[in-house]
Amino acid sequence: xxxxxxxxxxxxxxxxxxxxxxxxxxxxxxxxxxxxxxxxxxxxxxxxxxxxxxxxxxxxxxxxxxxxxxxxxxxxxxxxxxxxxxxxxxxxxxxxxxxxxxxxxxxxxxxxxxxxxxxxxxxxxxxxxxxxxxxxxxxxxxxxxxxxxxxxxxxxxxxxxxxxxxxxxxxxxxxxxxxxxxxxxxxxxxxxxxxxxxxxxxxxxxxxxxxxxxxxxxxxxxxxxxxxxxxxxxxxxxxxxxxxxxxxxxxxxxxxxxxxxxxxxxxxxxxxxxxxxxxxxxxxxxxxxxxxxxxxxxxxxxxxxxxxxxxxxxxxxxxxxxxxxxxxxx
Amino acid sequence: xxxxxxxxxxxxxxxxxxxxxxxxxxxxxxxxxxxxxxxxxxxxxxxxxxxxxxxxxxxxxxxxxxxxxxxxxxxxxxxxxxxxxxxxxxxxxxxxxxxxxxxxxxxxxxxxxxxxxxxxxxxxxxxxxxxxxxxxxxxxxxxxxxxxxxxxxxxxxxxxxxxxxxxxxxxxxxxxxxxxxxxxxxxxxxxxxxxxxxxxxxxxxxxxxxxxxxxxxxxxxxxxxxxxxxxxxxxxxxxxxxxxxxxxxxxxxxxxxxxxxxxxxxxxxxxxxxxxxxxxxxxxxxxx
Numbered sequence: 001x002x003x004x005x006x007x008x009x010x011x012x013x014x015x016x017x018x019x020x021x022x023x024x025x026x027x028x029x030x031x032x033x034x035x036x037x038x039x040x041x042x043x044x045x046x047x048x049x050x051x052x053x054x055x056x057x058x059x060x061x062x063x064x065x066x067x068x069x070x071x072x073x074x075x076x077x078x079x080x081x082x083x084x085x086x087x088x089x090x091x092x093x094x095x096x097x098x099x100x101x102x103x104x105x106x107x108x109x110x111x112x113x114x115x116x117x118x119x120x121x122x123x124x125x126x127x128x129x130x131x132x133x134x135x136x137x138x139x140x141x142x143x144x145x146x147x148x149x150x151x152x153x154x155x156x157x158x159x160x161x162x163x164x165x166x167x168x169x170x171x172x173x174x175x176x177x178x179x180x181x182x183x184x185x186x187x188x189x190x191x192x193x194x195x196x197x198x199x200x201x202x203x204x205x206x207x208x209x210x211x212x213x214x215x216x217x218x219x220x221x222x223x224x225x226x227x228x229x230x231x232x233x234x235x236x237x238x239x240x241x242x243x244x245x246x247x248x249x250x251x252x253x254x255x256x257x258x259x260x261x262x263x264x265x266x267x268x269x270x271x272x273x274x275x276x277x278x279x280x281x282x283x284x285x286x287x288x289x290x291x292x293x294x295x296x297x298x299x300x301x302x303x304x305x306x307x308x309x310x311x312x313x314x315x316x317x318x319x320x321x322x323x324x325x326x327x328x329x330x
Numbered sequence: 331x332x333x334x335x336x337x338x339x340x341x342x343x344x345x346x347x348x349x350x351x352x353x354x355x356x357x358x359x360x361x362x363x364x365x366x367x368x369x370x371x372x373x374x375x376x377x378x379x380x381x382x383x384x385x386x387x388x389x390x391x392x393x394x395x396x397x398x399x400x401x402x403x404x405x406x407x408x409x410x411x412x413x414x415x416x417x418x419x420x421x422x423x424x425x426x427x428x429x430x431x432x433x434x435x436x437x438x439x440x441x442x443x444x445x446x447x448x449x450x451x452x453x454x455x456x457x458x459x460x461x462x463x464x465x466x467x468x469x470x471x472x473x474x475x476x477x478x479x480x481x482x483x484x485x486x487x488x489x490x491x492x493x494x495x496x497x498x499x500x501x502x503x504x505x506x507x508x509x510x511x512x513x514x515x516x517x518x519x520x521x522x523x524x525x526x527x528x529x530x531x532x533x534x535x536x537x538x539x540x541x542x543x544x545x546x547x548x549x550x551x552x553x554x555x556x557x558x559x560x561x562x563x564x565x566x567x568x569x570x571x572x573x574x575x576x577x578x579x580x581x582x583x584x585x586x587x588x589x590x591x592x593x594x595x596x597x598x599x600x601x602x603x604x605x606x607x608x609x610x611x612x613x614x615x616x617x618x
Contacts, residue, residue, distance in 0.1 A: 020495045021369055022369045025372050025375065028377045029397060033397075043526075052343065052371035052373070053371055059429065066577060066579060289347050289377055290396075291377065291395075
């Protein structure tokens with residue numbers, strides 16, 4: 001299983017010099033599929049690898065640097081659009097890691113720009129972004145209403161000239177999820193970066209990544225999210241402060257699972273529960289061709305993600321609506 | 331994947347996996363003269379997957395997947411599997427290649443100097459390159475010209491020539507050896523397609539670059555004419571013809587700027603391959 005070879009290499013980069021050339025194809029395909037090739041390239045700096053591999057890694061580093069440049073520019077544009085409101089956006093995920101120079105950001109691919117603003121200022125923020133050239137991409141009224149009523153973010157917006165997406169959050173989990181993180185505390189504890197930008201506190205950064213991975217979504221792209229968590233955990237100075245913060249947000253069990261998975265996948269190992277083992281199997285499901293070799297498990301996690309997201313009756317209504325509109329699970 | 335092939339084309343290496351044997355057998359035969367080292371590290375992986383759970387057997391249908399994918403690409407019939415593989419490889423180059431400035435253009439070489447031809451689909455650039463490749467020029471590629479980021483040279487990417495519709499008969503008349511042609515693929519999204527194996531010297535010299543000497547914007551089906559094209563227009567058209575100009579940033583700008591300022595550019599209109607070949611010979615011999 002190539003995902004396994006990939007994480008072994010991320011954990012212990014010096015193994016690279018002992019790999020046979022034929023093993024690289026599977027590792028590179030799995031890394032591309034998991035959007036971890038840039039991260040792998042950074043990890044393998046200074047390690048002896050075959051020439052064709054080092055050319056591929058150099059390309060990936062170049063791409064990651066470009067992504068970072070674009071992400072920081074998008075953050076700058078969003079900050080400029082919100083500045084007249086006296087509103088400083090809190091950067092989340094990739095853009096935050098890049099802007100704060102964190103190790104989680106090294107070589108990382110950054111997709112959309114994610115920002116957090118206070119919920120009571122969401123309407124103003126949306127109006128300012130629309131005026132600055134962002135546009136709605138979900139024309140469906142059901143989707144739009146669903147986002148506004150139940151999600152932790154506005155429907156996604158795309159900038160009409162730069163073609164980049166922005167997700168404007170007011171908290172870090174959907175309102176229908178069981179844990180209810182304290183959004184006001186996320187905002188009051190945020191840290192100034194300069195340039196009109198903020199990031200979450202050290203502890204909240206970990207907990208956002210944990211909540212996103214463990215309590216929302218179907219674990220697609222999970223290996224990259226787990227790598228983020230590994231790096232963010234390594235930056236934590238006071239473990240007990242993190243524990244207290246997790247308890248405050250109702251994320252204690254999620255944090256514990258994240259620690260076990262990080263230790264198992266990227267560290268020296270830790271005892272896993274039965275459910276943890278399912279997570280690990282799902283995380284390591286890429287084969288040597290970059291394909292998901294455990295589709296049934298992916299489907300199970302897809303169903304789980306919906307059960308996490310809403311109560312059964314609401315879920316039935318939601319699925320029925322989406323089915324009638326022609327939506328089918330991937 | 332059940333069937334696999336590793337192929338070296340120009341500077342790039344592809345690993346192609348398929349759930350069906352037929353596309354791989356066809357590729358392996360048509361690319362017989364190219365490096366096929368199964369142990370080589372591939373720059374890109376292409377996968378030909380069944381488009382749905384039953385589609386390996388029942389009305390078999392191919393989804394083009396791989397390292398780089400288009401989310402909404404339409405699946406293709408298995409009888410067009412060879413075309414799917416070619417499209418998959420092109421897609422990897424178009425979306426992933428960073429080691430040269432990639433221009434959607436054909437190119438041929440003579441005396442170490444390259445003629446580059448670019449234009450919309452249907453302009454005849456592909457057929458012209460194939461034609462010249464049979465008439466004393468070295469064929470370098472019908473799809474992508476790769477501009478060197480440091481010295482400005484043009485690197486070949488001589489994959490199979492993809493002949494469409496009327497170009498198939500035209501090249502059948504030009505090339506005596508029928509073994510160089512792939513199967514006729516009818517009713518593809520682009521009409522009839524037949525692949526042509528490039529001449530032996532094009533394959534043997536596929537890692538040999540050339541200095542660009544002339545850029546043409548051919549246009550097929552319009553009465554003979556030759557017009558100069560200004561540098562500003564050339565620059566704009568080439569940024570549109572490049573899939574990685576933006577991704578390469580400053581390096582891409584430098585490479586394109588150098589190409590545009592050093593290489594003369596002309597638009598030519600022509601009504602037949604013979605006419606275009608004669609015009610090109612004339613223009614070529616008039617170069618300094």
